[in-house]
Amino acid sequence: MVKYWVRRVRLAPFDSAKPHPRGVEMASTMTFTATKKNLLRILAAIAATAFLVLTAACGNADASGSSPSSSSTAMSKVDVAVSVNQWESIAKTIGGQDVDLHVILSNDNVNAHEFEPEANDVAQLEAAKVVLVNGVGYDQWATNAARKGRGDIVDAASAGGIKMGANPHVWFSASVRKAAAKAYLAALEKAAPQDKATFEKNYQTWLSGEDKLDSELSAARAELNGKTYAATAPVSHYLMKDLGLTCETPTGFAQAELNQSNPAPEDIQEFQNLIKEKKIDLLVDNVQEANSTTNMIVEQAKKAGIPVVDFTETMPQQYPNLDAWVMALTKNIEAAAKK
Ligand SMILES: [Zn+2]
Numbered sequence: 001m002v003k004y005w006v007r008r009v010r011l012a013p014f015d016s017a018k019p020h021p022r023g024v025e026m027a028s029t030m031t032f033t034a035t036k037k038n039l040l041r042i043l044a045a046i047a048a049t050a051f052l053v054l055t056a057a058c059g060n061a062d063a064s065g066s067s068p069s070s071s072s073t074a075m076s077k078v079d080v081a082v083s084v085n086q087w088e089s090i091a092k093t094i095g096g097q098d099v100d101l102h103v104i105l106s107n108d109n110v111n112a113h114e115f116e117p118e119a120n121d122v123a124q125l126e127a128a129k130v131v132l133v134n135g136v137g138y139d140q141w142a143t144n145a146a147r148k149g150r151g152d153i154v155d156a157a158s159a160g161g162i163k164m165g166a167n168p169h170v171w172f173s174a175s176v177r178k179a180a181a182k183a184y185l186a187a188l189e190k191a192a193p194q195d196k197a198t199f200e201k202n203y204q205t206w207l208s209g210e211d212k213l214d215s216e217l218s219a220a221r222a223e224l225n226g227k228t229y230a231a232t233a234p235v236s237h238y239l240m241k242d243l244g245l246t247c248e249t250p251t252g253f254a255q256a257e258l259n260q261s262n263p264a265p266e267d268i269q270e271f272q273n274l275i276k277e278k279k280i281d282l283l284v285d286n287v288q289e290a291n292s293t294t295n296m297i298v299e300q301a302k303k304a305g306i307p308v309v310d311f312t313e314t315m316p317q318q319y320p321n322l323d324a325w326v327m328a329l330t331k332n333i334e335a336a337a338k339k
Contacts, residue, residue, distance in 0.1 A: 081128035083142030089321030156180035173238035233286035
């Protein structure tokens with residue numbers, strides 16, 4: 001008898017979809033004798049029993065579903081918003097279990113320069129306690145929304161000393177990545193001083209990965225230094241600089257791309273001559289912002305036997321983090337330069 005009862009009680013929480021056995025028993029007895037008052041009382045008892053079973057089941061699910069090494073509860077996590085997914089992995093690695101992360105733009109099939117946030121994106125940026133933005137006008141919509149909120153804004157470009165008007169693709173710069181990570185760490189520590197030690201530890205983890213990337217970039221630079229390239233869009237600028245390549249993109253063409261305007265016919269002609277005369281070792285194409293002009297240039301380069309390296313603005317989903325993406329692009333550049 002006792003054994004049976006114990007089994008019932010243990011099983012009940014896992015079987016919350018079915019009515020509680022005791023409730024069923026009570027409900028069937030009731031049909032004979034119940035007055036209206038009794039009926040209500042019994043129904044209340046059934047409801048209370050069912051509620052207990054459900055809360056037990058939910059409590060159980062919560063306990064097994066939450067992460068084991070979290071140093072704080074869900075309630076005290078720092079609400080962090082990141083404008084574009086190029087900065088997501090830094091935010092995630094340093095924030096660890098102590099942040100609740102919202103990334104606004106992760107789609108590499110849209111023109112990142114023309115992105116407009118939805119109302120709920122703006123609401124997340126306004127509500128966040130820390131907002132990590134790229135800066136230098138790349139994601140002005142995020143800075144504008146964050147300024148209306150009360151959170152701390154970490155501007156990656158300005159942390160790295162990049163001024164407005166400069167090339168905005170700063171996530172590809174080793175020095176900007178390091179400066180941005182430090183500024184973000186400081187903002188997290190201000191937002192949640194109780195988690196300072198964890199953030200510091202996470203930052204060191206991130207830094208050791210970044211140092212490893214640095215030495216791989218140096219090794220690649222030893223091979224690539226002095227090679228030349230031209231780009232259909234200026235997305236690769238900082239990585240190419242870190243790798244020691246020289247940019248030969250006609251100035252007018254590059255400036256038009258930066259301004260999101262159409263290059264002048266003479267700039268396109270200059271680009272075509274560069275390819276015809278094989279004055280570049282490789283061509284960089286920004287496939288996320290392809291248009292008829294850039295497609296024509298890519299076709300010409302292929303015909304001329306100039307290797308083409310594809311870039312995107314937004315980080316493709318296949319990469320676990322920014323460093324892995326930078327490394328993969330570096331390998332592509334190395335392979336192309338050997339052709
Ligand atoms: Zn761009």
